[in-house]
Amino acid sequence: MKRTLPRTALRRVSGLVLGAALIVSLTGCGAAQGATELDPDAQVRLEMWTGQTDQAQKVLEELVAEYEADHPNVTIEVSAGASSTEDLLQKLSAGFAGNKYPDISYAFGSWAGQLESSGRTLDITDQVAEADVKWDEFSASARATAQPTGTKTIGFPAIVDNLxxxxxxxxxxxxxxxxxxxxxxxxxxxxxxxxxxxxxxxxxxxxxxxxxxxxxxxxxxxxxxxxxxxxxxxxxxxxxxxxxxxxxxxxxxxxxxxxxxxxxxxxxxxxxxxxxxxxxxxxxxxxxxxxxxxxxxxxxxxxxxxxxxxxxxxxxSGADIWALFDHKDKNREYWAFEFTKWLTDAAQDERWNVKVGNLPLRSSEVDSDAFKEQVVTYPGLDVMAENMVNAEQPRPTIPxxxxxxxxxxxxxxxxxxxxxxxxxxxxxxxxxxxxxxxx
Missing domain, CATH: 3.40.190.10 (Periplasmic binding protein-like II)
Incomplete structure (x- = not known):
């Protein structure tokens, strides 16, 4: 269960070392008001905490650079966020108190309920219902982890696994x-x-x-x-x-x-x-x-x-998520969603999760050439991917x-x-x- 910043061979179901008291409800005392109307062409700067180091971090940085090149008005400041993945929760809590927190952060699935109760997360339920998101390609347990109370969707699945x-x-x-x-x-x-x-x-x-x-x-x-x-x-x-x-x-x-x-x-x-x-x-x-x-x-x-x-x-399943946070700015909200949607699309996920040896996030990736190559290297990954259909319910995410x-x-x-x-x-x-x- 012990985990520093992730490498493929380390488990993703930890993150229970910090109590619920670290995140308190801050609804109504959020960041200063930004753009009140969406302008997709406006210059936008986002901050992303990845919770990764080594190969996974390098791949993510490459993907961010590619996205910025295709969207010149968007700048994404990407970093691990903390010295260990477990420390991200405490850093987020401190950031909420000081109004200094990212637009996107990796988060253990077990934190999802605490993050939602902070009042700082975005609710992207309407957006993920759009056909082009293909929300149903994520496993049932991964979707449920991103919807901790069943009323809001606070992010996208980031990593999936199962026993x-x-x-x-x-x-x-x-x-x-x-x-x-x-x-x-x-x-x-x-x-x-x-x-x-x-x-x-x-x-x-x-x-x-x-x-x-x-x-x-x-x-x-x-x-x-x-x-x-x-x-x-x-x-x-x-x-x-x-x-x-x-x-x-x-x-x-x-x-x-x-x-x-x-x-x-x-x-x-x-x-x-x-x-x-x-x-x-x-x-x-x-x-x-x-x-x-x-x-x-x-x-x-x-x-x-x-x-x-x-x-x-x-x-x-020990699904983790990319949590999205509200800065009272329509432009930042729009691009945080658009980037994370792009990052978790099958084409990009094959170049990150699959490349570093994780299971594919989406069911559509199981037959991809990229995943088939990994199965040759690590026999049994295909069986584990197929086993995601048996991950019918998530562990509770309440504090x-x-x-x-x-x-x-x-x-x-x-x-x-x-x-x-x-x-x-x-x-x-x-x-x-x-x-x-x-x-």
């Missing part, structure tokens, strides 16, 4: 176990994990984080959703994590960890991938950021969608999710390490989560 099942062919071959298939159930998964586990060689069938971080929590959501679980009540004031769906999902994991002893319990969030790469773990549930490391290590791996429950193969995630992450960690039973642990977590949701 898929990655399996180590060397470990499977050594144990004489058939490779996973796309129609596997969790019963099939458990059976294989048990057969792959060998205490004499310290080889495990599966691995799971018990750090209590968001890594612990987001790995749990597919199990929970496939059992019919709903994370929040309709009014988002109470958690539903202690429901039958939650108890059943955690019980299944507990039985694998305690009874079968087939799960490597990772306290670090990082060691399990290293052990997988060195042929000590048979299966992990992870995403595209891992494939670079496995390619480098020479690991013989395969990828399929997650096992399912009664044919339901839902996964979880209270931070506390909810910490509570359920702690509960899962304790149960998998033999401390408490699933029902009691989740009921205790729900009590803590409900307080966080209502603070």
């Amino acid at each position: 898929s099942l990655i399996y180590n062919k060397t470990v499977f071959d050594g144990a004489g176990v058939d490779y996973p298939t796309s129609d596997w159930s969790w019963e099939d998964f458990r059976s294989a994990a048990k057969q792959l586990t060998d205490a004499s060689t310290e080889t495990y069938g599966y691995a799971y984080s018990v750090s209590g971080s968001e890594e612990t929590t987001w790995q749990f959501w597919p199990h929970f959703w496939q059992n019919g679980g709903t994370i929040l009540s309709d009014d988002s004031t109470k958690s539903e994590i202690a429901s039958t769906a939650g108890v059943d999902a955690l019980t299944n994991l507990r039985d694998m960890a305690i009874d079968d002893k087939s799960i490597y319990l990772d306290q670090t969030d990082t060691k399990f991938a290293q052990l997988f790469a060195s042929d000590r773990i048979g299966m992990i549930t992870s995403g595209p950021w891992q494939l670079v490391d496995f390619k480098t290590a020479g690991t013989d791996y395969g990828v399929v969608q997650l096992p399912g429950t009664d044919g339901d193969h839902q996964t979880v 209270g999710y931070v506390g909810l995630s910490e509570a359920i992450g702690s509960a899962i960690s304790n149960v998998l390490q033999g401390q408490g039973d699933p029902k009691s642990a989740l009921e205790k977590a729900a009590t803590i989560a409900d307080k966080a949701l209502n603070d």
Whole structure:
């Protein structure tokens, strides 16, 4: 989960380290009034915080320069924005207070609700409804992340990913176990994990984080959703994590960890991938950021969608966004939208996300030559791209999710390490989560 400024192999689902209090509602105390009527030919200067360094930053700078050349009246000051992606939220909050914030900023999806509640975001709902935006080409979870309360659209998807099942062919071959298939159930998964586990060689069938971080929590959501679980009540004031769906999902994991002893319990969030790469773990549930490391290590791996429950193969996606901000200036608003729309069009996305090894943002890119070339380099990316259809719902983006995630992450960690039973642990977590949701 740890992430500095992004490189492809690092996870994109963090960003829960800062509390909701960092961003307060500032509606009504915005920036000084700019242009009140749109003049598309007026000189405009925009500021963009990318949250990127290295190759991804260089590619974005090249794209910005290209856009400026095609639109001579538009200047875009582009920078990483902060020393680490996590620091962007704090910098945005400080900027809101001092009326010094960008027009466009990369943002973790988990921040979306906080950003909307600041009163500083643009609402581009009407614009993205236009046919040429092709909004439906973004996955359902990515669209929902950009629409945190369902009433406003505060930006465009920036990066998408999902959890898929990655399996180590060397470990499977050594144990004489058939490779996973796309129609596997969790019963099939458990059976294989048990057969792959060998205490004499310290080889495990599966691995799971018990750090209590968001890594612990987001790995749990597919199990929970496939059992019919709903994370929040309709009014988002109470958690539903202690429901039958939650108890059943955690019980299944507990039985694998305690009874079968087939799960490597990772306290670090990082060691399990290293052990997988060195042929000590048979299966992990992870995403595209891992494939670079496995390619480098020479690991013989395969990828399929997650096992399912009664044919339901839902996964979880860590979509991030390009958030757009309001400076009370029609010209800046217009060009911030136009540039971000251009940046996330398929032609440009193939030159940024696809080029640096991420999944394509849009469904129309899956058959592109650019993505096919990446699949040759990193086998399994195509399966992960296809798996985006199983990312049917986003993690909650409301501020209270931070506390909810910490509570359920702690509960899962304790149960998998033999401390408490699933029902009691989740009921205790729900009590803590409900307080966080209502603070």
